[in-house]
Amino acid sequence: xxxxxxxxxxxxxxxxxxxxxxxxxxxxxxxxxxxxxxxxxxxxxxxxxxxxxxxxxxxxxxxxxxxxxxxxxxxxxxxxxxxxxxxxxxxxxxxxxxxxxxxxxxxxxxxxxxxxxxxxxxxxxxxxxxxxxxxxxxxxxxxxxxxxxxxxxxxxxxxxxxxxxxxxxxxxxxxxxxxxxxxxxxxxxxxxxxxxxxxxxxxxxxxxxxxxxxxxxxxxxxxxxxxxxxxxxxxxxxxxxxxxxxxxxxxxxxxxxxxxxxxxxxxxxxxxxxxxxxxxxxxxxxxxxxxxxxxxxxx
Amino acid sequence: xxxxxxxxxxxxxxxxxxxxxxxxxxxxxxxxxxxxxxxxxxxxxxxxxxxxxxxxxxxxxxxxxxxxxxxxxxxxxxxxxxxxxxxxxxxxxxxxxxxxxxxxxxxxxxxxxxxxxxxxxxxxxxxxxxxxxxxxxxxxxxxxxxxxxxxxxxxxxxxxxxxxxxxxxxxxxxxxxxxxxxxxxxxxxxxxxxxxxxxxxxxxxxxxxxxxxxxxxxxxxxxxxxxxxxxxxxxxxxxxxxxxxxxxxxxxxxxxxxxxxxxxxxxxxxxxxxxxxxxxxxxxxxxxxxxxxxxxxxxxxxxxxxxxxxxxxxxxxxxxxxxxxxxxxxxxxxxxxxxxxxxxxxxxxxxxxxxxxxxxxxxxxxxxxxxxxxxxxxxxxxxxxxxxxxx
Numbered sequence: 001x002x003x004x005x006x007x008x009x010x011x012x013x014x015x016x017x018x019x020x021x022x023x024x025x026x027x028x029x030x031x032x033x034x035x036x037x038x039x040x041x042x043x044x045x046x047x048x049x050x051x052x053x054x055x056x057x058x059x060x061x062x063x064x065x066x067x068x069x070x071x072x073x074x075x076x077x078x079x080x081x082x083x084x085x086x087x088x089x090x091x092x093x094x095x096x097x098x099x100x101x102x103x104x105x106x107x108x109x110x111x112x113x114x115x116x117x118x119x120x121x122x123x124x125x126x127x128x129x130x131x132x133x134x135x136x137x138x139x140x141x142x143x144x145x146x147x148x149x150x151x152x153x154x155x156x157x158x159x160x161x162x163x164x165x166x167x168x169x170x171x172x173x174x175x176x177x178x179x180x181x182x183x184x185x186x187x188x189x190x191x192x193x194x195x196x197x198x199x200x201x202x203x204x205x206x207x208x209x210x211x212x213x214x215x216x217x218x219x220x221x222x223x224x225x226x227x228x229x230x231x232x233x234x235x236x237x238x239x240x241x242x243x244x245x246x247x248x249x250x251x252x253x254x255x256x257x258x259x260x261x262x263x264x265x266x267x268x269x270x271x272x273x274x275x276x277x278x279x280x281x282x283x284x285x286x287x288x289x290x291x292x293x294x295x296x297x298x299x
Numbered sequence: 300x301x302x303x304x305x306x307x308x309x310x311x312x313x314x315x316x317x318x319x320x321x322x323x324x325x326x327x328x329x330x331x332x333x334x335x336x337x338x339x340x341x342x343x344x345x346x347x348x349x350x351x352x353x354x355x356x357x358x359x360x361x362x363x364x365x366x367x368x369x370x371x372x373x374x375x376x377x378x379x380x381x382x383x384x385x386x387x388x389x390x391x392x393x394x395x396x397x398x399x400x401x402x403x404x405x406x407x408x409x410x411x412x413x414x415x416x417x418x419x420x421x422x423x424x425x426x427x428x429x430x431x432x433x434x435x436x437x438x439x440x441x442x443x444x445x446x447x448x449x450x451x452x453x454x455x456x457x458x459x460x461x462x463x464x465x466x467x468x469x470x471x472x473x474x475x476x477x478x479x480x481x482x483x484x485x486x487x488x489x490x491x492x493x494x495x496x497x498x499x500x501x502x503x504x505x506x507x508x509x510x511x512x513x514x515x516x517x518x519x520x521x522x523x524x525x526x527x528x529x530x531x532x533x534x535x536x537x538x539x540x541x542x543x544x545x546x547x548x549x550x551x552x553x554x555x556x557x558x559x560x561x562x563x564x565x566x567x568x569x570x571x572x573x574x575x576x577x578x579x580x581x582x583x584x585x586x587x588x589x590x591x592x593x594x595x596x597x598x599x600x601x602x603x604x605x606x607x608x609x610x611x612x613x614x615x616x617x618x619x620x621x622x623x624x625x626x627x628x629x630x631x632x633x634x635x636x637x638x639x640x641x642x643x644x645x646x647x648x649x650x651x652x653x654x655x656x657x658x659x660x661x662x663x664x665x666x667x668x669x670x671x672x673x674x675x676x677x678x679x680x681x682x683x684x685x686x687x688x689x690x
Binding site: 022 | 415466468
């Protein structure tokens with residue numbers, strides 16, 4: 001059983017202050033860069049201390065799930081400030097700018113920071129990135145995500161998907177076609193964040209052409225997962241929208257139940273940890289590691 | 300309607316804090332640019348006695364934080380009054396932030412750190428951990444001071460119950476354990492939030508409003524930027540508004556922003572005590588001129604506010620507060636004229652920014668507000684002309 005933390009990680013109070021100061025002209029880009037580096041080192045240490053299997057860079061420079069890719073692409077531009085699901089956090093919704101959608105230059109080390117051990121990379125899923133742009137998921141997969149993934153070195157690419165579970169009639173054919181395009185590089189996982197995936201599972205979510213499927217188990221009942229689940233099951237067992245701290249023993253017991261349904265299980269949050277403050281996120285990571293250890297000892 | 304209709308103008312609430320207040324509050328030293336900021340803006344805005352502030356800052360104001368905050372309130376009032384705004388507030392100069400200020404004066408909450416709002420903007424977030432009550436009325440001191448300092452009329456912005464609930468973590472009303480793998484029960488979640496929001500409305504907001512009314516508040520704006528966070532909780536938002544204000548003798552309005560406004564209908568039909576909705580639209584609108592529906596895509600939804608059965612006014616957001624783009628008076632004019640055309644009754648249209656201007660510099664905020672007032676005058680002139688021509 002693995003454990004890891006994809007998605008955007010919260011900034012430390014020091015980085016919050018540094019970026020505030022930058023906006024107010026009280027500090028320099030270099031000083032903020034130095035603090036980002038310190039945050040990254042602390043995040044790496046937190047993951048290593050917890051015994052996580054793949055490291056994440058926490059996407060500390062990403063303004064939101066889409067922005068660096070939108071800014072690096074032709075055919076897309078930043079749209080209106082939009083509430084992210086039921087949070088008080090907002091993002092610039094991508095919008096179509098016309099013409100062919102393509103990545104002009106892959107986002108670099110500034111946004112995909114080098115890490116000292118095996119890592120994951122998080123990108124938006126083609127469905128999420130295409131929302132509201134006028135392009136199909138396949139078009140953004142071909143034009144943006146595929147070249148970005150080709151430029152990426154990772155043990156797994158986690159495709160974050162916050163919107164699909166809220167669709168009344170998800171277009172699985174369109175999404176499947178888009179995901180097909182992305183193969184040929186690292187294994188892919190489709191991470192359904194912050195939403196009930198029951199209907200998606202019933203419609204064949206597990207048949208999509210990816211290696212892993214991420215499920216939010218604070219919104220989704222375990223019974224929705226079919227027995228003999230054939231994919232790597234990325235189990236969202238940390239509630240990234242709640243300050244309550246999870247009990248490692250409860251997670252471990254739940255993981256044991258999941259292992260009866262799927263051969264391969266990984267423990268992770270149910271979405272980006274940036275919706276809690278950094279100290280809480282750090283403690284949640286520690287507890288995720290404890291849960292994994294507890295489960296390993298019991299197995 | 301007569302030939303010389305004038306539109307009521309107002310601000311929404313927040314305005315950036317000047318560097319000399321931020322630094323003094325944080326115990327940091329001032330530099331020459333901070334003192335020049337106080338001098339130049341004091342001069343520009345004709346703040347009575349601003350030289351006294353400049354002198355105070357020059358001599359070291361570390362022991363005079365309250366005085367400096369009062370000066371900041373005077374400046375913020377004058378910034379809006381000088382721009383020509385009719386109903387003003389002090390840009391919340393004496394509050395920490397709309398959420399944190401209310402929570403800091405409530406019992407039953409504990410801080411849980413800082414969370415990003417967007418880009419490099421953040422807010423402090425707390426968790427409800429016990430029974431809620433008002434620790435002390437938290438707008439009385441500022442209202443008393445502003446009454447003595449304002450030349451224009453005062454509209455008091457107060458953060459609403461539903462927004463306080465939805466922006467908080469719940470460690471008290473909902474289940475603390477046993478949620479993993481159960482699947483979310485929306486009914487149970489909504490019921491927990493209902494209890495939470497109504498406790499805030501009844502035991503925190505309402506007594507705070509009563510205290511303001513006793514001090515003479517005439518117009519209180521209930522800020523609910525979180526109102527549409529959950530599409531299936533709009534009735535709860537309306538219920539919490541009603542519990543907050545029902546039977547109180549004051550004009551109440553509510554501020555909504557950055558939402559899919561269609562979601563509010565029909566739930567807000569129940570908010571009969573709401574006499575005005577001030578709503579952000581410019582963020583979604585084109586910057587091109589024009590008064591036809593196709594020219595004003597950001598305002599598509601306003602007919603739904605028009606059709607509310609209790610005929611509230613609409614505070615028409617005409618300034619996008621997320622950009623430094625200065626809306627031209629002509630653009631403001633066209634947005635107003637389009638709204639008048641939809642509503643038919645200009646008396647039901649008020650003019651305001653989309654939201655508080657806290658994220659803009661004073662230079663930008665002032666320019667935007669001046670442009671808003673100029674655009675409002677252009678709309679008034681255009682309306683007068685069209686009425687005269689019609690006769």
